[in-house]
Amino acid sequence: MNSETLFRESSSIFPGGVNSPVRYYDPFPVFFRRGSGSRLEDYEGRRYIDYSLGFGAMILGHANPEVVKRLQERIGDGYLFGTPTEDEINLAKIIKGSSRTIKKMRFTNSGTEATMHAMRLSRAYTKKKKILKMEGCFHGAHDYALIKSGSGTLTFGVPSSPGIPEEVSKTVIVADYNDLDSVKKTLESNRNETAAIIVEPVMGNVGVIKPADGFLKGLRELATEHDALLIFDEVITGYRFAFSPYQDLAAVEPDLTTLGKVIGGGAPIGLFGGRSDIMDMISPSGPVYQSGTFSGNPLSMASGLQTMQILKNSDYGRLSRNTEKIVKALDSSMQTLNINGAINSMGSMYQVFFGIKNADNYREVMTADRGFFKRYFRHMLDNGIYLPPSMFETNFMSFAHDSHDIEFTISNMEESLKHARDNSGN
Numbered sequence: 001m002n003s004e005t006l007f008r009e010s011s012s013i014f015p016g017g018v019n020s021p022v023r024y025y026d027p028f029p030v031f032f033r034r035g036s037g038s039r040l041e042d043y044e045g046r047r048y049i050d051y052s053l054g055f056g057a058m059i060l061g062h063a064n065p066e067v068v069k070r071l072q073e074r075i076g077d078g079y080l081f082g083t084p085t086e087d088e089i090n091l092a093k094i095i096k097g098s099s100r101t102i103k104k105m106r107f108t109n110s111g112t113e114a115t116m117h118a119m120r121l122s123r124a125y126t127k128k129k130k131i132l133k134m135e136g137c138f139h140g141a142h143d144y145a146l147i148k149s150g151s152g153t154l155t156f157g158v159p160s161s162p163g164i165p166e167e168v169s170k171t172v173i174v175a176d177y178n179d180l181d182s183v184k185k186t187l188e189s190n191r192n193e194t195a196a197i198i199v200e201p202v203m204g205n206v207g208v209i210k211p212a213d214g215f216l217k218g219l220r221e222l223a224t225e226h227d228a229l230l231i232f233d234e235v236i237t238g239y240r241f242a243f244s245p246y247q248d249l250a251a252v253e254p255d256l257t258t259l260g261k262v263i264g265g266g267a268p269i270g271l272f273g274g275r276s277d278i279m280d281m282i283s284p285s286g287p288v289y290q291s292g293t294f295s296g297n298p299l300s301m302a303s304g305l306q307t308m309q310i311l312k313n314s315d316y317g318r319l320s321r322n323t324e325k326i327v328k329a330l331d332s333s334m335q336t337l338n339i340n341g342a343i344n345s346m347g348s349m350y351q352v353f354f355g356i357k358n359a360d361n362y363r364e365v366m367t368a369d370r371g372f373f374k375r376y377f378r379h380m381l382d383n384g385i386y387l388p389p390s391m392f393e394t395n396f397m398s399f400a401h402d403s404h405d406i407e408f409t410i411s412n413m414e415e416s417l418k419h420a421r422d423n424s425g426n
Contacts, residue, residue: 001043006031022055025389026374030381035062037400040386048386049405051395055388056204056236056349057261059319060307061400067265067306074302082293087301094308095263095271098244101253105273106282107296111235111260112140114270115198117290118256119144122196122229124288125278130190132197132228134177136362138205139198139233139258147172177203177361178211180218187226196229196256197222201246204236206365206392207351208344216252223255229278235260235270236394239308241347242316265307267300314399319348323397325406326350326413333414339421341368348397354420365392375420383412 007028011017018024030048034041038061040050053059060067088107096102108114119131131144139145146160147169173190176182177199187194197219203209223230232254237246239262247254256274263269273279281288294300327345330352334341342359343352353359354376355369373391380387385408387395 003031003042003044004028006043022388022390022393025377029389030386037061037063038398038402038405046384048381048384049401049409050386051397051409052386052388052393053396053398054266055261055393056240056396057264057266059240059262059348059396059398060265060310061398062266064265064307064310064400066310067303070302070306071299074298077298079299080294080297085296085298085301087298087305088296091263091301091305091308094305094312095259095273098239098312099257100248101255101275102245102257102273103276104279105271106279106290107300108270108272108290109268109292109294109297109300110140110270111233111258112142112145112270113292114235114258114260114272115139115145115231115233116142118231118258118272119196119198120290121272121278121281121288122231122256124281126195126227126229128193128195128228129171130173130193130195131171132173132175132183132186132190132194134199134203134362135174136177136206136209136365137198137200137203137233139200143168144172147174176363177209178215179361180215180222183219183222187222187228191226194226194228196231198231198233200233200236201250201252202237202346202349203362204349204394206362207353207359208346208349208394209360209362209365210344210346211250212360216247216250220252220254229255231256231258233258236349239263239311240349240396241320243312243314262311263304263308264300265303267303268294269300269304316347319397319399322401322406323348323350326395326397326409329410330413333417337414337417337421339417349394351391351394353391371424372420375423376416379416379419380412383416385409385412 007017016024023029030042032040033043038049040048143164173186175186201216220230232247234245234257238259259271280286283289327343327350331343341352341354342356344359353368354372356367359365370391377387
């Protein structure tokens with residue numbers, strides 16, 4: 001069985017042949033059957049160094065032996081009860097103990113659920129309807145999150161997908177990331193109507209875009225000034241740069257936080273949490289409804305708890321150093337080959353945007369050369385290196401990547417860049 005055959009079969013069952021659109025790429029995606037450490041293996045036995053890592057969730061690498069053992073033990077004792085368990089308390093205590101702002105929390109099954117409930121909660125707490133988001137920030141696939149800006153940032157949001165009612169999109173307003181003046185104008189135009197500002201503190205779904213100096217602190221001040229809550233969506237950034245949410249490194253305190261990915265160790269998970277007075281509005285202690293059959297399920301709690309126990313004593317600096325080696329080599333190769341582009345990196349995350357000088361916001365990123373990226377991605381894939389298949393995703397480093405992985409990756413980058421440059425007609 002090979003990927004082409006599997007894709008033909010999957011296309012007769014799943015729309016577009018995949019269960020999430022970002023998994024598709026021309027002419028068909030590689031189907032993987034096994035993961036171990038830093039490697040993935042396809043159905044023909046070919047192995048690939050993985051820098052997608054389940055879009056950032058697999059920070060320890062694939063099939064970490066300690067996590068696997070914990071999951072095996074959990075499965076043997078039962079894996080869904082629909083009741084409270086001790087593991088959910090223990091995982092929550094680790095998160096509370098490593099965060100300055102998350103005093104109470106609720107587990108969900110995904111980041112999408114977490115942001116959906118955080119938005120609902122903020123509306124209930126403030127008794128206001130509108131949510132302000134930043135253009136290009138991704139907060140999941142629910143109706144209130146799939147909104148982008150229209151002709152200007154002072155207008156109502158425009159749905160990013162058919163099927164979202166106009167009445168919903170009118171409750172979401174949009175400003176520009178890294179532009180406090182844009183945020184101020186949007187808030188002023190919606191004075192006394194904005195329940196919350198939600199933001200990825202580091203944008204991770206348009207590659208990697210770092211916050212400008214003072215931007216996050218400015219959001220905190222503006223939220224307070226307008227009696228709105230500040231929500232940090234840390235589904236990607238939480239526990240990715242250090243054993244804490246990114247907000248602790250930035251020294252900015254949001255009212256609510258959403259987490260996911262890393263805290264589940266690869267199992268389905270999400271979390272929203274924050275100030276006790278806000279979280280106490282959640283049922284059954286308050287009137288705001290949130291529930292889920294699989295919320296806090298034993299498998300996700302076991303995987304997350306073991307992962308977090310390992311991360312607590314891990315050297316995050318090693319992730320950053322390995323990422324920096326790749327970024328420096330990539331930059332050097334691009335200069336050697338006279339290829340223009342912007343490389344953004346932070347900690348164990350990086351992305352390259354070909355054909356542009358700066359990538360500081362969504363609109364700049366949208367002008368990058370997608371065709372060049374596709375050719376670069378495909379050539380790296382053919383040489384055994386699996387990158388996220390979209391320029392608008394992020395490359396991640398794991399603790400399983402070793403010096404041989406880094407050296408092999410670097411040794412293939414210049415050839416792949418040259419191929420992408422010299423085959424622009426393909």
